[in-house]
Amino acid sequence: MKSIRFTIKLLSFSIIFFFSHVTHSADMDKRLNVVTTVAPITNIVRNIGAGYIDVTGIVPDGTDSHTFEPVPSDARILEAADIIIVNGLDLELPTVKLAEKVKRAKTPIVRLGDRTLRNEDWRYDFSFPREHGHPNPHLWPNIALAMRYAEITRDSLATLDPRNKEGYIANTAAYLARLQKLDDAIFDCVKSIPEKNRKLVTYHDSFAYFAPRYGMKVVAAIQPSSFSEPRPQEMIRVIKQVHKEKVPAIFGSEVFPSKAAEQIARETGARFIDQLSDDELPAPPHDSFIGMMVNNMAVMTEALGGNPDCVANVDTRNHTLIP
Incomplete structure:
Protein backbone atom coordinates (compact mmCIF):
# COMPACT_ATOMS: atom_id res chain seq x y z
CA MET A 1 0.00 0.00 0.00
CA LYS A 2 2.85 2.38 0.85
CA SER A 3 4.43 1.82 -2.54
CA ILE A 4 1.09 2.49 -4.25
CA ARG A 5 0.61 5.72 -2.29
CA PHE A 6 4.18 6.77 -3.12
CA THR A 7 3.60 6.02 -6.80
CA ILE A 8 0.39 8.07 -6.77
CA LYS A 9 2.16 11.01 -5.07
CA LEU A 10 5.02 10.82 -7.55
CA LEU A 11 2.57 10.75 -10.43
CA SER A 12 0.72 13.77 -8.98
CA PHE A 13 3.95 15.74 -8.61
CA SER A 14 4.88 14.85 -12.20
CA ILE A 15 1.52 16.03 -13.51
CA ILE A 16 1.75 19.27 -11.52
CA PHE A 17 5.31 19.86 -12.75
CA PHE A 18 4.31 19.13 -16.35
CA PHE A 19 1.40 21.56 -16.38
CA SER A 20 3.31 24.26 -14.52
CA HIS A 21 6.14 23.92 -17.05
CA VAL A 22 3.70 24.13 -19.97
CA THR A 23 2.03 27.20 -18.42
CA HIS A 24 5.40 28.85 -17.77
CA SER A 25 6.51 28.16 -21.35
CA ALA A 26 3.27 29.59 -22.70
CA ASP A 27 3.74 32.71 -20.58
CA MET A 28 7.32 33.07 -21.80
CA ASP A 29 6.19 32.73 -25.45
CA LYS A 30 3.28 35.16 -25.11
CA ARG A 31 3.86 38.40 -26.99
CA LEU A 32 2.58 41.75 -25.83
CA ASN A 33 -0.51 42.88 -27.72
CA VAL A 34 0.28 46.49 -28.66
CA VAL A 35 -2.21 48.84 -30.32
CA THR A 36 -1.02 52.02 -32.03
CA THR A 37 -2.55 54.68 -34.27
CA VAL A 38 -0.81 56.37 -37.24
CA ALA A 39 1.60 54.50 -39.52
CA PRO A 40 4.90 56.22 -38.55
CA ILE A 41 4.29 55.49 -34.87
CA THR A 42 3.19 51.95 -35.64
CA ASN A 43 6.42 51.39 -37.55
CA ILE A 44 8.62 52.87 -34.83
CA VAL A 45 6.94 50.62 -32.25
CA ARG A 46 7.34 47.55 -34.47
CA ASN A 47 11.07 48.16 -34.75
CA ILE A 48 11.51 48.61 -31.01
CA GLY A 49 9.45 45.54 -30.12
CA ALA A 50 10.52 43.29 -32.97
CA GLY A 51 10.37 39.64 -31.96
CA TYR A 52 8.52 40.31 -28.71
CA ILE A 53 5.25 42.07 -29.58
CA ASP A 54 2.29 41.95 -31.93
CA VAL A 55 1.27 45.38 -33.22
CA THR A 56 -2.01 46.62 -34.65
CA GLY A 57 -2.23 50.14 -36.07
CA ILE A 58 -5.87 51.18 -36.22
CA VAL A 59 -5.55 54.30 -38.40
CA PRO A 60 -5.32 53.02 -42.00
CA ASP A 61 -2.62 54.32 -44.31
CA GLY A 62 -3.86 57.24 -46.35
CA THR A 63 -6.46 58.29 -43.78
CA ASP A 64 -6.48 61.79 -42.31
CA SER A 65 -5.47 61.12 -38.72
CA HIS A 66 -7.01 64.40 -37.55
CA THR A 67 -10.50 63.46 -38.68
CA PHE A 68 -10.27 59.67 -38.22
CA GLU A 69 -13.20 58.19 -36.32
CA PRO A 70 -12.77 54.66 -34.92
CA VAL A 71 -15.33 52.01 -35.83
CA PRO A 72 -16.85 49.28 -33.59
CA SER A 73 -14.19 46.75 -34.59
CA ASP A 74 -11.54 49.17 -33.29
CA ALA A 75 -13.20 49.06 -29.87
CA ARG A 76 -12.61 45.31 -29.73
CA ILE A 77 -8.97 45.80 -30.72
CA LEU A 78 -8.45 48.45 -28.03
CA GLU A 79 -10.22 46.32 -25.44
CA ALA A 80 -7.79 43.44 -26.00
CA ALA A 81 -4.62 45.58 -25.87
CA ASP A 82 -1.90 45.11 -23.27
CA ILE A 83 -0.63 48.63 -24.01
CA ILE A 84 -1.87 51.44 -26.26
CA ILE A 85 0.72 53.78 -27.78
CA VAL A 86 -0.50 57.00 -29.42
CA ASN A 87 1.06 60.24 -30.58
CA GLY A 88 -0.97 62.41 -28.23
CA LEU A 89 -0.97 66.21 -28.39
CA ASP A 90 -4.67 65.90 -29.30
CA LEU A 91 -3.99 64.13 -32.62
CA GLU A 92 -6.21 61.10 -31.95
CA LEU A 93 -8.88 62.45 -29.61
CA PRO A 94 -11.77 60.18 -30.72
CA THR A 95 -9.53 57.11 -30.57
CA VAL A 96 -8.13 57.98 -27.14
CA LYS A 97 -11.62 58.70 -25.83
CA LEU A 98 -12.80 55.28 -27.03
CA ALA A 99 -9.69 53.60 -25.62
CA GLU A 100 -10.26 55.10 -22.18
CA LYS A 101 -13.81 53.77 -22.27
CA VAL A 102 -13.17 50.17 -23.38
CA LYS A 103 -9.62 49.27 -22.33
CA ARG A 104 -8.79 47.06 -19.36
CA ALA A 105 -8.09 48.92 -16.13
CA LYS A 106 -4.39 48.03 -16.11
CA THR A 107 -3.75 48.80 -19.77
CA PRO A 108 -1.62 51.96 -20.05
CA ILE A 109 -2.08 54.59 -22.73
CA VAL A 110 1.32 56.04 -23.66
CA ARG A 111 1.13 59.50 -25.25
CA LEU A 112 4.50 59.90 -26.94
CA GLY A 113 4.23 63.56 -27.89
CA ASP A 114 3.08 64.66 -24.45
CA ARG A 115 6.08 62.90 -22.90
CA THR A 116 8.53 64.27 -25.47
CA LEU A 117 7.87 68.03 -25.35
CA ARG A 118 7.15 70.44 -22.54
CA ASN A 119 4.03 72.55 -22.98
CA GLU A 120 6.11 75.67 -23.60
CA ASP A 121 7.73 73.94 -26.60
CA TRP A 122 4.44 73.15 -28.34
CA ARG A 123 3.98 74.89 -31.67
CA TYR A 124 0.86 76.62 -32.97
CA ASP A 125 0.41 77.70 -36.58
CA PHE A 126 -2.06 78.17 -39.42
CA SER A 127 -3.47 74.63 -39.28
CA PHE A 128 -3.23 74.55 -35.47
CA PRO A 129 -3.99 78.06 -34.12
CA ARG A 130 -3.39 78.71 -30.43
CA GLU A 131 -6.95 79.94 -29.92
CA HIS A 132 -8.27 76.47 -30.75
CA GLY A 133 -6.15 74.97 -27.97
CA HIS A 134 -4.69 72.06 -29.95
CA PRO A 135 -0.93 72.19 -30.62
CA ASN A 136 0.69 70.97 -33.80
CA PRO A 137 1.18 67.23 -33.14
CA HIS A 138 3.58 66.41 -36.01
CA LEU A 139 6.74 65.84 -33.99
CA TRP A 140 8.07 62.78 -35.82
CA PRO A 141 9.52 64.49 -38.96
CA ASN A 142 12.05 66.00 -36.54
CA ILE A 143 14.27 62.96 -36.18
CA ALA A 144 15.63 64.00 -32.79
CA LEU A 145 12.03 63.88 -31.52
CA ALA A 146 11.41 60.58 -33.31
CA MET A 147 14.41 59.19 -31.43
CA ARG A 148 12.78 60.25 -28.20
CA TYR A 149 9.62 58.43 -29.31
CA ALA A 150 11.74 55.29 -29.71
CA GLU A 151 13.25 55.65 -26.23
CA ILE A 152 9.86 56.19 -24.58
CA THR A 153 8.52 53.13 -26.41
CA ARG A 154 11.49 51.05 -25.25
CA ASP A 155 11.01 52.05 -21.63
CA SER A 156 7.24 51.51 -21.75
CA LEU A 157 7.54 48.03 -23.25
CA ALA A 158 10.33 47.03 -20.86
CA THR A 159 8.31 48.15 -17.84
CA LEU A 160 5.34 46.07 -18.92
CA ASP A 161 7.42 43.11 -20.12
CA PRO A 162 10.63 43.03 -18.03
CA ARG A 163 11.58 39.50 -19.09
CA ASN A 164 12.35 40.85 -22.58
CA LYS A 165 13.97 44.09 -21.41
CA GLU A 166 17.37 43.28 -22.93
CA GLY A 167 15.72 42.57 -26.29
CA TYR A 168 13.98 45.93 -26.30
CA ILE A 169 17.24 47.64 -25.38
CA ALA A 170 19.12 45.91 -28.20
CA ASN A 171 16.42 46.65 -30.77
CA THR A 172 16.33 50.29 -29.75
CA ALA A 173 20.10 50.71 -29.91
CA ALA A 174 20.13 49.38 -33.48
CA TYR A 175 17.15 51.52 -34.48
CA LEU A 176 18.55 54.70 -32.94
CA ALA A 177 21.77 54.17 -34.90
CA ARG A 178 19.76 54.10 -38.13
CA LEU A 179 17.75 57.15 -37.11
CA GLN A 180 20.99 58.99 -36.41
CA LYS A 181 22.20 58.26 -39.94
CA LEU A 182 18.90 59.57 -41.27
Missing part, protein backbone atom coordinates in the same frame (compact mmCIF):
# COMPACT_ATOMS: atom_id res chain seq x y z
CA ASP A 183 19.20 62.71 -39.16
CA ASP A 184 22.73 63.33 -40.45
CA ALA A 185 21.56 62.82 -44.04
CA ILE A 186 18.73 65.34 -43.65
CA PHE A 187 21.23 67.97 -42.48
CA ASP A 188 23.33 67.18 -45.58
CA CYS A 189 20.26 67.51 -47.81
CA VAL A 190 19.41 70.96 -46.47
CA LYS A 191 23.02 72.11 -46.77
CA SER A 192 22.89 71.19 -50.48
CA ILE A 193 19.87 73.46 -51.04
CA PRO A 194 20.71 77.08 -51.88
CA GLU A 195 20.10 79.12 -48.75
CA LYS A 196 17.52 81.35 -50.46
CA ASN A 197 15.45 78.25 -51.31
CA ARG A 198 15.31 76.68 -47.85
CA LYS A 199 11.63 77.52 -47.55
CA LEU A 200 8.57 75.33 -47.26
CA VAL A 201 5.02 75.87 -48.40
CA THR A 202 3.01 72.74 -47.67
CA TYR A 203 -0.60 71.72 -47.93
CA HIS A 204 -0.71 70.86 -44.22
CA ASP A 205 1.39 72.13 -41.28
CA SER A 206 3.31 68.86 -40.99
CA PHE A 207 6.84 70.27 -40.81
CA ALA A 208 6.57 72.78 -37.96
CA TYR A 209 9.06 70.86 -35.78
CA PHE A 210 11.16 69.67 -38.74
CA ALA A 211 12.01 73.11 -40.17
CA PRO A 212 13.73 74.75 -37.17
CA ARG A 213 15.89 71.69 -36.52
CA TYR A 214 17.29 71.51 -40.04
CA GLY A 215 17.54 75.19 -40.87
CA MET A 216 14.47 75.64 -43.02
CA LYS A 217 11.61 78.15 -42.85
CA VAL A 218 7.91 77.32 -43.07
CA VAL A 219 6.52 80.16 -45.17
CA ALA A 220 2.91 78.99 -45.25
CA ALA A 221 0.53 76.08 -44.98
CA ILE A 222 -2.49 76.00 -47.23
CA GLN A 223 -4.87 73.85 -45.21
CA PRO A 224 -6.67 75.81 -42.46
CA SER A 225 -7.56 74.52 -38.99
CA SER A 226 -10.88 73.13 -40.24
CA PHE A 227 -8.88 70.68 -42.42
CA SER A 228 -10.84 71.87 -45.45
CA GLU A 229 -9.80 73.82 -48.52
CA PRO A 230 -8.87 77.46 -47.75
CA ARG A 231 -11.23 80.36 -48.35
CA PRO A 232 -10.38 82.90 -51.11
CA GLN A 233 -8.92 85.44 -48.67
CA GLU A 234 -6.67 82.76 -47.20
CA MET A 235 -5.46 81.81 -50.68
CA ILE A 236 -4.68 85.46 -51.44
CA ARG A 237 -2.62 85.66 -48.26
CA VAL A 238 -0.60 82.56 -49.24
CA ILE A 239 -0.10 83.80 -52.81
CA LYS A 240 1.32 87.08 -51.49
CA GLN A 241 3.68 85.21 -49.15
CA VAL A 242 4.90 82.90 -51.90
CA HIS A 243 5.56 85.88 -54.20
CA LYS A 244 7.34 87.80 -51.45
CA GLU A 245 9.54 84.88 -50.41
CA LYS A 246 10.17 83.73 -54.02
CA VAL A 247 9.34 80.13 -53.03
CA PRO A 248 10.36 77.74 -55.84
CA ALA A 249 7.99 74.86 -54.99
CA ILE A 250 4.74 74.12 -53.20
CA PHE A 251 4.41 70.69 -51.65
CA GLY A 252 1.23 68.70 -51.42
CA SER A 253 0.35 65.09 -50.77
CA GLU A 254 -1.11 62.65 -53.27
CA VAL A 255 -3.13 61.22 -50.38
CA PHE A 256 -4.88 64.58 -49.85
CA PRO A 257 -5.18 66.23 -53.27
CA SER A 258 -5.69 69.98 -53.10
CA LYS A 259 -7.00 72.06 -55.99
CA ALA A 260 -6.18 75.16 -53.93
CA ALA A 261 -2.51 74.22 -53.69
CA GLU A 262 -2.35 73.63 -57.44
CA GLN A 263 -4.03 76.96 -58.11
CA ILE A 264 -1.61 78.82 -55.83
CA ALA A 265 1.28 77.21 -57.69
CA ARG A 266 -0.14 78.36 -61.02
CA GLU A 267 -0.71 81.90 -59.71
CA THR A 268 2.85 82.21 -58.39
CA GLY A 269 4.80 80.23 -60.95
CA ALA A 270 6.03 77.79 -58.32
CA ARG A 271 6.27 74.07 -59.05
CA PHE A 272 3.52 71.97 -57.49
CA ILE A 273 4.68 68.61 -56.18
CA ASP A 274 2.17 66.27 -54.55
CA GLN A 275 4.59 63.64 -53.24
CA LEU A 276 5.29 64.52 -49.60
CA SER A 277 3.90 62.36 -46.81
CA ASP A 278 3.73 62.81 -43.08
CA ASP A 279 1.83 59.62 -42.22
CA GLU A 280 1.72 57.21 -45.18
CA LEU A 281 4.58 54.77 -45.62
CA PRO A 282 5.99 53.94 -49.06
CA ALA A 283 5.60 50.56 -50.75
CA PRO A 284 7.79 47.57 -49.77
CA PRO A 285 10.67 47.06 -49.36
CA HIS A 286 10.95 50.66 -48.14
CA ASP A 287 7.73 50.56 -46.09
CA SER A 288 9.15 52.17 -42.99
CA PHE A 289 9.15 55.50 -41.20
CA ILE A 290 12.75 55.94 -42.33
CA GLY A 291 11.71 55.11 -45.90
CA MET A 292 8.97 57.75 -45.73
CA MET A 293 11.40 60.42 -44.60
CA VAL A 294 13.99 59.41 -47.22
CA ASN A 295 11.33 59.83 -49.93
CA ASN A 296 10.34 63.20 -48.49
CA MET A 297 13.90 64.46 -48.46
CA ALA A 298 14.71 63.25 -51.98
CA VAL A 299 11.60 65.01 -53.34
CA MET A 300 12.02 68.18 -51.26
CA THR A 301 15.75 68.56 -51.91
CA GLU A 302 15.48 68.12 -55.68
CA ALA A 303 12.55 70.55 -55.95
CA LEU A 304 14.39 73.24 -53.97
CA GLY A 305 17.58 72.99 -56.00
CA GLY A 306 19.64 70.66 -53.83
CA ASN A 307 21.22 67.26 -54.37
CA PRO A 308 18.76 64.40 -53.73
CA ASP A 309 21.64 61.92 -53.52
CA CYS A 310 22.02 63.13 -49.93
CA VAL A 311 19.79 60.26 -48.75
CA ALA A 312 21.04 57.61 -51.19
CA ASN A 313 22.94 55.68 -48.52
CA VAL A 314 20.25 55.68 -45.82
CA ASP A 315 19.02 52.16 -45.09
CA THR A 316 15.22 52.17 -45.23
CA ARG A 317 14.58 48.50 -44.45
CA ASN A 318 13.00 47.28 -41.22
CA HIS A 319 16.12 45.41 -40.17
CA THR A 320 15.06 44.63 -36.64
CA LEU A 321 11.87 42.84 -37.68
CA ILE A 322 12.68 39.22 -36.93
CA PRO A 323 10.44 36.11 -36.98
Whole structure:
Protein backbone atom coordinates (compact mmCIF):
# COMPACT_ATOMS: atom_id res chain seq x y z
CA MET A 1 0.00 0.00 0.00
CA LYS A 2 2.85 2.38 0.85
CA SER A 3 4.43 1.82 -2.54
CA ILE A 4 1.09 2.49 -4.25
CA ARG A 5 0.61 5.72 -2.29
CA PHE A 6 4.18 6.77 -3.12
CA THR A 7 3.60 6.02 -6.80
CA ILE A 8 0.39 8.07 -6.77
CA LYS A 9 2.16 11.01 -5.07
CA LEU A 10 5.02 10.82 -7.55
CA LEU A 11 2.57 10.75 -10.43
CA SER A 12 0.72 13.77 -8.98
CA PHE A 13 3.95 15.74 -8.61
CA SER A 14 4.88 14.85 -12.20
CA ILE A 15 1.52 16.03 -13.51
CA ILE A 16 1.75 19.27 -11.52
CA PHE A 17 5.31 19.86 -12.75
CA PHE A 18 4.31 19.13 -16.35
CA PHE A 19 1.40 21.56 -16.38
CA SER A 20 3.31 24.26 -14.52
CA HIS A 21 6.14 23.92 -17.05
CA VAL A 22 3.70 24.13 -19.97
CA THR A 23 2.03 27.20 -18.42
CA HIS A 24 5.40 28.85 -17.77
CA SER A 25 6.51 28.16 -21.35
CA ALA A 26 3.27 29.59 -22.70
CA ASP A 27 3.74 32.71 -20.58
CA MET A 28 7.32 33.07 -21.80
CA ASP A 29 6.19 32.73 -25.45
CA LYS A 30 3.28 35.16 -25.11
CA ARG A 31 3.86 38.40 -26.99
CA LEU A 32 2.58 41.75 -25.83
CA ASN A 33 -0.51 42.88 -27.72
CA VAL A 34 0.28 46.49 -28.66
CA VAL A 35 -2.21 48.84 -30.32
CA THR A 36 -1.02 52.02 -32.03
CA THR A 37 -2.55 54.68 -34.27
CA VAL A 38 -0.81 56.37 -37.24
CA ALA A 39 1.60 54.50 -39.52
CA PRO A 40 4.90 56.22 -38.55
CA ILE A 41 4.29 55.49 -34.87
CA THR A 42 3.19 51.95 -35.64
CA ASN A 43 6.42 51.39 -37.55
CA ILE A 44 8.62 52.87 -34.83
CA VAL A 45 6.94 50.62 -32.25
CA ARG A 46 7.34 47.55 -34.47
CA ASN A 47 11.07 48.16 -34.75
CA ILE A 48 11.51 48.61 -31.01
CA GLY A 49 9.45 45.54 -30.12
CA ALA A 50 10.52 43.29 -32.97
CA GLY A 51 10.37 39.64 -31.96
CA TYR A 52 8.52 40.31 -28.71
CA ILE A 53 5.25 42.07 -29.58
CA ASP A 54 2.29 41.95 -31.93
CA VAL A 55 1.27 45.38 -33.22
CA THR A 56 -2.01 46.62 -34.65
CA GLY A 57 -2.23 50.14 -36.07
CA ILE A 58 -5.87 51.18 -36.22
CA VAL A 59 -5.55 54.30 -38.40
CA PRO A 60 -5.32 53.02 -42.00
CA ASP A 61 -2.62 54.32 -44.31
CA GLY A 62 -3.86 57.24 -46.35
CA THR A 63 -6.46 58.29 -43.78
CA ASP A 64 -6.48 61.79 -42.31
CA SER A 65 -5.47 61.12 -38.72
CA HIS A 66 -7.01 64.40 -37.55
CA THR A 67 -10.50 63.46 -38.68
CA PHE A 68 -10.27 59.67 -38.22
CA GLU A 69 -13.20 58.19 -36.32
CA PRO A 70 -12.77 54.66 -34.92
CA VAL A 71 -15.33 52.01 -35.83
CA PRO A 72 -16.85 49.28 -33.59
CA SER A 73 -14.19 46.75 -34.59
CA ASP A 74 -11.54 49.17 -33.29
CA ALA A 75 -13.20 49.06 -29.87
CA ARG A 76 -12.61 45.31 -29.73
CA ILE A 77 -8.97 45.80 -30.72
CA LEU A 78 -8.45 48.45 -28.03
CA GLU A 79 -10.22 46.32 -25.44
CA ALA A 80 -7.79 43.44 -26.00
CA ALA A 81 -4.62 45.58 -25.87
CA ASP A 82 -1.90 45.11 -23.27
CA ILE A 83 -0.63 48.63 -24.01
CA ILE A 84 -1.87 51.44 -26.26
CA ILE A 85 0.72 53.78 -27.78
CA VAL A 86 -0.50 57.00 -29.42
CA ASN A 87 1.06 60.24 -30.58
CA GLY A 88 -0.97 62.41 -28.23
CA LEU A 89 -0.97 66.21 -28.39
CA ASP A 90 -4.67 65.90 -29.30
CA LEU A 91 -3.99 64.13 -32.62
CA GLU A 92 -6.21 61.10 -31.95
CA LEU A 93 -8.88 62.45 -29.61
CA PRO A 94 -11.77 60.18 -30.72
CA THR A 95 -9.53 57.11 -30.57
CA VAL A 96 -8.13 57.98 -27.14
CA LYS A 97 -11.62 58.70 -25.83
CA LEU A 98 -12.80 55.28 -27.03
CA ALA A 99 -9.69 53.60 -25.62
CA GLU A 100 -10.26 55.10 -22.18
CA LYS A 101 -13.81 53.77 -22.27
CA VAL A 102 -13.17 50.17 -23.38
CA LYS A 103 -9.62 49.27 -22.33
CA ARG A 104 -8.79 47.06 -19.36
CA ALA A 105 -8.09 48.92 -16.13
CA LYS A 106 -4.39 48.03 -16.11
CA THR A 107 -3.75 48.80 -19.77
CA PRO A 108 -1.62 51.96 -20.05
CA ILE A 109 -2.08 54.59 -22.73
CA VAL A 110 1.32 56.04 -23.66
CA ARG A 111 1.13 59.50 -25.25
CA LEU A 112 4.50 59.90 -26.94
CA GLY A 113 4.23 63.56 -27.89
CA ASP A 114 3.08 64.66 -24.45
CA ARG A 115 6.08 62.90 -22.90
CA THR A 116 8.53 64.27 -25.47
CA LEU A 117 7.87 68.03 -25.35
CA ARG A 118 7.15 70.44 -22.54
CA ASN A 119 4.03 72.55 -22.98
CA GLU A 120 6.11 75.67 -23.60
CA ASP A 121 7.73 73.94 -26.60
CA TRP A 122 4.44 73.15 -28.34
CA ARG A 123 3.98 74.89 -31.67
CA TYR A 124 0.86 76.62 -32.97
CA ASP A 125 0.41 77.70 -36.58
CA PHE A 126 -2.06 78.17 -39.42
CA SER A 127 -3.47 74.63 -39.28
CA PHE A 128 -3.23 74.55 -35.47
CA PRO A 129 -3.99 78.06 -34.12
CA ARG A 130 -3.39 78.71 -30.43
CA GLU A 131 -6.95 79.94 -29.92
CA HIS A 132 -8.27 76.47 -30.75
CA GLY A 133 -6.15 74.97 -27.97
CA HIS A 134 -4.69 72.06 -29.95
CA PRO A 135 -0.93 72.19 -30.62
CA ASN A 136 0.69 70.97 -33.80
CA PRO A 137 1.18 67.23 -33.14
CA HIS A 138 3.58 66.41 -36.01
CA LEU A 139 6.74 65.84 -33.99
CA TRP A 140 8.07 62.78 -35.82
CA PRO A 141 9.52 64.49 -38.96
CA ASN A 142 12.05 66.00 -36.54
CA ILE A 143 14.27 62.96 -36.18
CA ALA A 144 15.63 64.00 -32.79
CA LEU A 145 12.03 63.88 -31.52
CA ALA A 146 11.41 60.58 -33.31
CA MET A 147 14.41 59.19 -31.43
CA ARG A 148 12.78 60.25 -28.20
CA TYR A 149 9.62 58.43 -29.31
CA ALA A 150 11.74 55.29 -29.71
CA GLU A 151 13.25 55.65 -26.23
CA ILE A 152 9.86 56.19 -24.58
CA THR A 153 8.52 53.13 -26.41
CA ARG A 154 11.49 51.05 -25.25
CA ASP A 155 11.01 52.05 -21.63
CA SER A 156 7.24 51.51 -21.75
CA LEU A 157 7.54 48.03 -23.25
CA ALA A 158 10.33 47.03 -20.86
CA THR A 159 8.31 48.15 -17.84
CA LEU A 160 5.34 46.07 -18.92
CA ASP A 161 7.42 43.11 -20.12
CA PRO A 162 10.63 43.03 -18.03
CA ARG A 163 11.58 39.50 -19.09
CA ASN A 164 12.35 40.85 -22.58
CA LYS A 165 13.97 44.09 -21.41
CA GLU A 166 17.37 43.28 -22.93
CA GLY A 167 15.72 42.57 -26.29
CA TYR A 168 13.98 45.93 -26.30
CA ILE A 169 17.24 47.64 -25.38
CA ALA A 170 19.12 45.91 -28.20
CA ASN A 171 16.42 46.65 -30.77
CA THR A 172 16.33 50.29 -29.75
CA ALA A 173 20.10 50.71 -29.91
CA ALA A 174 20.13 49.38 -33.48
CA TYR A 175 17.15 51.52 -34.48
CA LEU A 176 18.55 54.70 -32.94
CA ALA A 177 21.77 54.17 -34.90
CA ARG A 178 19.76 54.10 -38.13
CA LEU A 179 17.75 57.15 -37.11
CA GLN A 180 20.99 58.99 -36.41
CA LYS A 181 22.20 58.26 -39.94
CA LEU A 182 18.90 59.57 -41.27
CA ASP A 183 19.20 62.71 -39.16
CA ASP A 184 22.73 63.33 -40.45
CA ALA A 185 21.56 62.82 -44.04
CA ILE A 186 18.73 65.34 -43.65
CA PHE A 187 21.23 67.97 -42.48
CA ASP A 188 23.33 67.18 -45.58
CA CYS A 189 20.26 67.51 -47.81
CA VAL A 190 19.41 70.96 -46.47
CA LYS A 191 23.02 72.11 -46.77
CA SER A 192 22.89 71.19 -50.48
CA ILE A 193 19.87 73.46 -51.04
CA PRO A 194 20.71 77.08 -51.88
CA GLU A 195 20.10 79.12 -48.75
CA LYS A 196 17.52 81.35 -50.46
CA ASN A 197 15.45 78.25 -51.31
CA ARG A 198 15.31 76.68 -47.85
CA LYS A 199 11.63 77.52 -47.55
CA LEU A 200 8.57 75.33 -47.26
CA VAL A 201 5.02 75.87 -48.40
CA THR A 202 3.01 72.74 -47.67
CA TYR A 203 -0.60 71.72 -47.93
CA HIS A 204 -0.71 70.86 -44.22
CA ASP A 205 1.39 72.13 -41.28
CA SER A 206 3.31 68.86 -40.99
CA PHE A 207 6.84 70.27 -40.81
CA ALA A 208 6.57 72.78 -37.96
CA TYR A 209 9.06 70.86 -35.78
CA PHE A 210 11.16 69.67 -38.74
CA ALA A 211 12.01 73.11 -40.17
CA PRO A 212 13.73 74.75 -37.17
CA ARG A 213 15.89 71.69 -36.52
CA TYR A 214 17.29 71.51 -40.04
CA GLY A 215 17.54 75.19 -40.87
CA MET A 216 14.47 75.64 -43.02
CA LYS A 217 11.61 78.15 -42.85
CA VAL A 218 7.91 77.32 -43.07
CA VAL A 219 6.52 80.16 -45.17
CA ALA A 220 2.91 78.99 -45.25
CA ALA A 221 0.53 76.08 -44.98
CA ILE A 222 -2.49 76.00 -47.23
CA GLN A 223 -4.87 73.85 -45.21
CA PRO A 224 -6.67 75.81 -42.46
CA SER A 225 -7.56 74.52 -38.99
CA SER A 226 -10.88 73.13 -40.24
CA PHE A 227 -8.88 70.68 -42.42
CA SER A 228 -10.84 71.87 -45.45
CA GLU A 229 -9.80 73.82 -48.52
CA PRO A 230 -8.87 77.46 -47.75
CA ARG A 231 -11.23 80.36 -48.35
CA PRO A 232 -10.38 82.90 -51.11
CA GLN A 233 -8.92 85.44 -48.67
CA GLU A 234 -6.67 82.76 -47.20
CA MET A 235 -5.46 81.81 -50.68
CA ILE A 236 -4.68 85.46 -51.44
CA ARG A 237 -2.62 85.66 -48.26
CA VAL A 238 -0.60 82.56 -49.24
CA ILE A 239 -0.10 83.80 -52.81
CA LYS A 240 1.32 87.08 -51.49
CA GLN A 241 3.68 85.21 -49.15
CA VAL A 242 4.90 82.90 -51.90
CA HIS A 243 5.56 85.88 -54.20
CA LYS A 244 7.34 87.80 -51.45
CA GLU A 245 9.54 84.88 -50.41
CA LYS A 246 10.17 83.73 -54.02
CA VAL A 247 9.34 80.13 -53.03
CA PRO A 248 10.36 77.74 -55.84
CA ALA A 249 7.99 74.86 -54.99
CA ILE A 250 4.74 74.12 -53.20
CA PHE A 251 4.41 70.69 -51.65
CA GLY A 252 1.23 68.70 -51.42
CA SER A 253 0.35 65.09 -50.77
CA GLU A 254 -1.11 62.65 -53.27
CA VAL A 255 -3.13 61.22 -50.38
CA PHE A 256 -4.88 64.58 -49.85
CA PRO A 257 -5.18 66.23 -53.27
CA SER A 258 -5.69 69.98 -53.10
CA LYS A 259 -7.00 72.06 -55.99
CA ALA A 260 -6.18 75.16 -53.93
CA ALA A 261 -2.51 74.22 -53.69
CA GLU A 262 -2.35 73.63 -57.44
CA GLN A 263 -4.03 76.96 -58.11
CA ILE A 264 -1.61 78.82 -55.83
CA ALA A 265 1.28 77.21 -57.69
CA ARG A 266 -0.14 78.36 -61.02
CA GLU A 267 -0.71 81.90 -59.71
CA THR A 268 2.85 82.21 -58.39
CA GLY A 269 4.80 80.23 -60.95
CA ALA A 270 6.03 77.79 -58.32
CA ARG A 271 6.27 74.07 -59.05
CA PHE A 272 3.52 71.97 -57.49
CA ILE A 273 4.68 68.61 -56.18
CA ASP A 274 2.17 66.27 -54.55
CA GLN A 275 4.59 63.64 -53.24
CA LEU A 276 5.29 64.52 -49.60
CA SER A 277 3.90 62.36 -46.81
CA ASP A 278 3.73 62.81 -43.08
CA ASP A 279 1.83 59.62 -42.22
CA GLU A 280 1.72 57.21 -45.18
CA LEU A 281 4.58 54.77 -45.62
CA PRO A 282 5.99 53.94 -49.06
CA ALA A 283 5.60 50.56 -50.75
CA PRO A 284 7.79 47.57 -49.77
CA PRO A 285 10.67 47.06 -49.36
CA HIS A 286 10.95 50.66 -48.14
CA ASP A 287 7.73 50.56 -46.09
CA SER A 288 9.15 52.17 -42.99
CA PHE A 289 9.15 55.50 -41.20
CA ILE A 290 12.75 55.94 -42.33
CA GLY A 291 11.71 55.11 -45.90
CA MET A 292 8.97 57.75 -45.73
CA MET A 293 11.40 60.42 -44.60
CA VAL A 294 13.99 59.41 -47.22
CA ASN A 295 11.33 59.83 -49.93
CA ASN A 296 10.34 63.20 -48.49
CA MET A 297 13.90 64.46 -48.46
CA ALA A 298 14.71 63.25 -51.98
CA VAL A 299 11.60 65.01 -53.34
CA MET A 300 12.02 68.18 -51.26
CA THR A 301 15.75 68.56 -51.91
CA GLU A 302 15.48 68.12 -55.68
CA ALA A 303 12.55 70.55 -55.95
CA LEU A 304 14.39 73.24 -53.97
CA GLY A 305 17.58 72.99 -56.00
CA GLY A 306 19.64 70.66 -53.83
CA ASN A 307 21.22 67.26 -54.37
CA PRO A 308 18.76 64.40 -53.73
CA ASP A 309 21.64 61.92 -53.52
CA CYS A 310 22.02 63.13 -49.93
CA VAL A 311 19.79 60.26 -48.75
CA ALA A 312 21.04 57.61 -51.19
CA ASN A 313 22.94 55.68 -48.52
CA VAL A 314 20.25 55.68 -45.82
CA ASP A 315 19.02 52.16 -45.09
CA THR A 316 15.22 52.17 -45.23
CA ARG A 317 14.58 48.50 -44.45
CA ASN A 318 13.00 47.28 -41.22
CA HIS A 319 16.12 45.41 -40.17
CA THR A 320 15.06 44.63 -36.64
CA LEU A 321 11.87 42.84 -37.68
CA ILE A 322 12.68 39.22 -36.93
CA PRO A 323 10.44 36.11 -36.98
